[in-house]
Amino acid sequence: MTQTALSAERLAYLDLLREVEDFFHHEADLLDEREYDQWLDLLTDDIVYWMPMRKNVSYKNRDQDITAEDDIAWFHDDKETLVKRVRQIQTGVHWADEPISRISHLITNIRLADSVTSLDEGETMVTKCRFLVYRNRLETETDFLIGRREDTLQRVQGELRVARRKIILDQSVLLAKNLTMFF
Amino acid sequence: MTSTNLTARNLVDMAEGEISREIFVNAEIYEQEKERIFSRAWLYIGHESQIENPGDYFVSKMGEESVILTRDFAGKIHVFLNSCAHRGMRVCRYDEGNTSAFRCPYHAWTYKTDGTLVGVQDYDNAYQPPFDKSEWGLVEVPQMANYMGTIWATWDENAPPFEEYLGEATVAFDHGFCAWDGSDAGTELLGSTQKWRVPCNWKFIAENFSGDWLHGVSHRSVDLIRLGPSGEVGRRDDFGQLVVNGFPEGHGILYSLYPNKQERTEYAMSPETSEYFQHCWERRLKKLGDKAGTCPLVGTIFPNMSFHAQQPRTLLVSHPTGTNETEMWRTYFVDKSAPESVKQFLREYYMRYSGPAGMTEQDDMENWNYASEASRGMIARRRPYHYKAGLGVGSPHSELPGVVTEQPITSEQNPRFFYKRWADYMDLGSWDELRDAKSVRFWERAS
Known part of the structure; x- marks a missing residue:
């Protein structure tokens, strides 16, 4: 079996893709292990964290099946609000997540949306992935939330950080009674 | 519990401030609520700003049932049951939009935005003698009200006017x-x-x-x-x-x-x-x-x-x-x-x-x-x-x-x-x- 040498460009791309995969998997671990303060450190201070709603529209109007950025959404948070969400869970009297839920984030189909091979300090790039967020609480209450994510990642002090997250959930009527979890 | 105990006033003791849990958990009572409450009371449908232009529609609910809030081409607001008069198919399955007509995807019965039936598949050949299309429009609420831009409707023609209901x-x-x-x-x-x-x-x-x-x-x-x-x-x-x-x-x-x-x-x-x-x-x-x-x-x-x-x-x-x-x-x-x-x-x-x-x-x-x-x-x-x-x-x-x-x-x-x-x-x-x-x-x- 002969081994074809990979080009330097190809190797750089694979290295960056692997770094993004590691980053998302690490992020999922922090969330599912409830290391929320460490998770917050992975977000830039000017992050836009947005989960629009979905609508039943015709094929002709398919570009309108996601609510616009100035419309009502499920989430449209800045860093300060995300910190408040974490602090709320940490009060110990946030009944919607007390006793604590069991949550798993599966992140898959990870792609670099742009044909980039490197990300220098301060630069940003767009990535795409699918998520499955599973929540089980108390005895039998169970939610499966599935959809796409478009993340803008930025290189900050050598590390990847989330600068913008668009979360596209595949439900129009939300079938979970609330959204206490992060995506 | 048996149905003989379902008299509601026996379950709601106002003098003592005690209310039976049955009214929250009993499936038989819930079935009665559909008829006694949600088929009679005035219900909120939507806001007039959701249907500003002729042909605009917004799909809402009255109790469990889907309804269409729409403005016809004469500018009049209507609330229709979202169910085809022919075989019951939901005639509108988009959340909102603008249309000249609601066309059923099952057998192509077509309704104008004022609810009248204007199109029936194979009407000339299949129906001898022809039936009167004016009797087979979308089911419309008998009463509707617009109060400060909020749209309300009731299925009960005998219900008092909305402002009396609001008191x-x-x-x-x-x-x-x-x-x-x-x-x-x-x-x-x-x-x-x-x-x-x-x-x-x-x-x-x-x-x-x-x-x-x-x-x-x-x-x-x-x-x-x-x-x-x-x-x-x-x-x-x-x-x-x-x-x-x-x-x-x-x-x-x-x-x-x-x-x-x-x-x-x-x-x-x-x-x-x-x-x-x-x-x-x-x-x-x-x-x-x-x-x-x-x-x-x-x-x-x-x-x-x-x-x-x-x-x-x-x-x-x-x-x-x-x-x-x-x-x-x-x-x-x-x-x-x-x-x-x-x-x-x-x-x-x-x-x-x-x-x-x-x-x-x-x-x-x-x-x-x-x-x-x-x-x-x-x-x-x-x-x-x-x-x-x-x-x-x-x-x-x-x-x-x-x-x-x-x-x-x-x-x-x-x-x-x-x-x-x-x-x-x-x-x-x-x-x-x-x-x-x-x-x-x-x-x-x-x-």
Whole structure:
């Protein structure tokens, strides 16, 4: 079996893709292990964290099946609000997540949306992935939330950080009674 | 339980302030509610701004059933059952839009936006003699009303006109749905509707917003983390003194009275919003004088439309989808004339307060969910719920209509009035009887 040498460009791309995969998997671990303060450190201070709603529209109007950025959404948070969400869970009297839920984030189909091979300090790039967020609480209450994510990642002090997250959930009527979890 | 015990007034003891758990968990009672309540009462459908132009439509619900709110090409507003007259197919499966006609995807029956049947597959050949298409249009509500831009409808042709149904709770609308400055400048919806399913009986939600001021512990977490728009302890700004205000029609409003001479410092986190609010307050003082600080905080219009009128400002309908499941529909509103930056700030505050991701409302849903769940057991059903706070205290009031209980007395009078009226609807067959039932000094029995 002969081994074809990979080009330097190809190797750089694979290295960056692997770094993004590691980053998302690490992020999922922090969330599912409830290391929320460490998770917050992975977000830039000017992050836009947005989960629009979905609508039943015709094929002709398919570009309108996601609510616009100035419309009502499920989430449209800045860093300060995300910190408040974490602090709320940490009060110990946030009944919607007390006793604590069991949550798993599966992140898959990870792609670099742009044909980039490197990300220098301060630069940003767009990535795409699918998520499955599973929540089980108390005895039998169970939610499966599935959809796409478009993340803008930025290189900050050598590390990847989330600068913008668009979360596209595949439900129009939300079938979970609330959204206490992060995506 | 057997059906012979299902007389509603036996389940709602107003003198003692005790209400049977059966009304929240019994599937037979839920089936009766569909007929007795949701086929008779006036229900909130939507807002006229959702159907501004001819051909615009917005799909809504009345009880469990899908309805279409639309404006025809003569400019008239209609509410239709969303079910084809031919074989029942849902004729409109888009959430909203604009159309010249509703064409059924099953057998191609086609209806104009005024509901008339204009197209039938193979009409000339298949129907001999031809049938009268004018008798087979979309089923339309017999009564519809537009009150300050809010659209309401009832399936009961004998129901009283909407303003009579609303009774003196109209005052709460006038105070709560006008622009902040108290003028006719108007309010507008902020956009799309949040819809989500909650595993609880619909009445938990309706009674909560009718004025349950004892549920503060539900929201302790958001009070602690300073969710309010000024960054102070609490989930909203100071709103003054609380007053519960209940009506014989079953509506309940939680009012707040803010002292006219006290400085307004709300929305400190957003200087533009704070400035706009203060500017409006000055105009409101001039316009409304002594009544400027009188404003509803939350309320429920019987049976299932609720609202917040201050922080946040939102409309909520609790559509029942089963004994133990409700679909909540929430929309938000702001002053039409507010600057864009103010609308933007309020939109974000509203979203982090209410809805399934709203930090305040999340904890309500948990409580309603497991209160429903823990009340369903055979043993649990034997014990009534306790609604005794402020029993016997309510009285008429010089400033506000209806029956009023003021701080420092906390009261569950509004949930009591809600369930009194609920029992009237469940037991009484005619609108004459329903009118008589509310004309007595109902709070004396009820509180």
